[in-house]
Amino acid sequence: MKGDVLVIEEHHRRAAARLASELLRAVPPAPARLVVTVxxxxxxxxxxxATALSDELRRLTGLGALVLGQDDYFALPPRSNDARRREDPEWLGPHCEVRLDLLQDNLDAAREGATSIEKPLVDYAADSVASEVVALGDARVVVAEGTYVSLLRHVDCRVFIARSRLETREHRLRRNRGGEALDPFVESVLDTEHKIIAGHRHLADVVLTREFDVVRQR
Incomplete structure (x- = not known):
C-alpha cells in the first residue's frame, strides 16, 4: 500500500533469518515459485x-522475493472502508471487505511461473485504489501478508504471528495511521477481528511467538 509506514526491528529480522534458512530448501525449480503467507x-x-523475509532471501541468494500486502486488496480504500464499517456493522471480515479471490488469482499466477501480474494499489493518503503491473523478474518466493491470508489456498508455508491486539498496541501507536490507534471504534473493530483471526492459528505451519521465536507446528 502506497504511504504505509513500516517499523522493522531486530526481532523481525531475527525471525526472518530463521524462516529464510528453512524456506530456501523448499524453493521449487524455476519458473515455479514458493508461496508463503504471513x-x-x-x-x-x-x-x-514479510519485508524482512524478502530482504533476507535476497541477501542469501541474490534473488528476489515479492511481497503482496492484503491492504492493497480491500474492496474500498482505507477512509472509505472505515466509513462503511461505521455505517454497516456487518461490513467486517474476509467475506466482504477483502478481495481474497483476486489475491488468490495473483498468487496462483505467480506460483505457476507468470512473468508479471496486474494487482490493485491502494494510496492511503489519496484514499484511492488504482492498479499496477508488477514484473516478477527474478522473484523465487512470493509472500502474501495480511490479517486473513491464512485462508488462501495453494500455500507452501503458512506463518502466523501469535500476538493479540492488546500486545500489539505499542506497535500500532508507533505506526498510528490516521490516528486510528486512539479511536474507540477502531478498538472495537480490532476486538471483533481478534475473535475471527485467533482461530486461524491452527492453520499455520509455523508460529511466531510474542517474542518472535519461530515454532514449527507441522
Whole structure:
C-alpha cells in the first residue's frame, strides 16, 4: 500500500533469518515459485516480517522475493472502508471487505511461473485504489501478508504471528495511521477481528511467538 509506514526491528529480522534458512530448501525449480503467507492481528508485525523475509532471501541468494500486502486488496480504500464499517456493522471480515479471490488469482499466477501480474494499489493518503503491473523478474518466493491470508489456498508455508491486539498496541501507536490507534471504534473493530483471526492459528505451519521465536507446528 502506497504511504504505509513500516517499523522493522531486530526481532523481525531475527525471525526472518530463521524462516529464510528453512524456506530456501523448499524453493521449487524455476519458473515455479514458493508461496508463503504471513498472518496475524493488526499491528502484530506482518508487513515488517514479510519485508524482512524478502530482504533476507535476497541477501542469501541474490534473488528476489515479492511481497503482496492484503491492504492493497480491500474492496474500498482505507477512509472509505472505515466509513462503511461505521455505517454497516456487518461490513467486517474476509467475506466482504477483502478481495481474497483476486489475491488468490495473483498468487496462483505467480506460483505457476507468470512473468508479471496486474494487482490493485491502494494510496492511503489519496484514499484511492488504482492498479499496477508488477514484473516478477527474478522473484523465487512470493509472500502474501495480511490479517486473513491464512485462508488462501495453494500455500507452501503458512506463518502466523501469535500476538493479540492488546500486545500489539505499542506497535500500532508507533505506526498510528490516521490516528486510528486512539479511536474507540477502531478498538472495537480490532476486538471483533481478534475473535475471527485467533482461530486461524491452527492453520499455520509455523508460529511466531510474542517474542518472535519461530515454532514449527507441522
Amino acid at each position: 498472518a496475524g492481528e493488526s499491528g502484530s508485525g506482518k508487513s515488517e516480517t
